[in-house]
Amino acid sequence: MQPFTEKVIKIIKNIPRGKVMTYGQIARLAGSPRGARQVVRILHTQSEKHQLPWHRVVNGKGEIGFKEGDLHDIQRELLENEGIHFNINKRIDLQEFAHESSQQI
Template sequence: MTPFTEKVIKIIQKIPSGKVMTYGQIARLAGSPRAARQVVRILHSTSEKYRLPWHRVINSKGEIGFRDEELFLVQKMSLESEGIEFVGQNCIRLEIYLYQPNDENTL
């Protein structure tokens, strides 16, 4: 496993209930600001094995990125069960729910 992948997994594991992070934000904190798509791949391939709270990771617009209706609904219901409210069908107010860890929390 690469050091970047290890950092991504650790960061995602630390996202608290009721908060979200973006793919790009995780990539930056893991040391590779342009690797948001790699974060998507890591999340997809390791969520089950490492029991990652995958539902707490969204896109930079504050939206759920899934096009598949079932996955979209699972993620939305998971976030709502943690107290996150949506604006319209798909938007989360990042100014309220974005988790911004300090260095101690991410390592």
């Protein structure tokens, strides 16, 4: 496993219940500020294997990355069950719900 992948998995596993992180935020903490798309790929391929809380990762606008549909609805429900609220524009207030981890892994 690549070091970046290992770091991303560790970061995602440590997102606490009721908080979210963005793809870009995770990429920066893992040492690749422009690696947000790689974070998406890692989530897609490694979530089940490593039991990642994939639902706690959103885009930089605080939106769910999936288009409307089953996965979008599942992610929204999982987040709401953790106490995360969406505004009228279907966005999460990142000021309130973002997990701020300044520690680079």
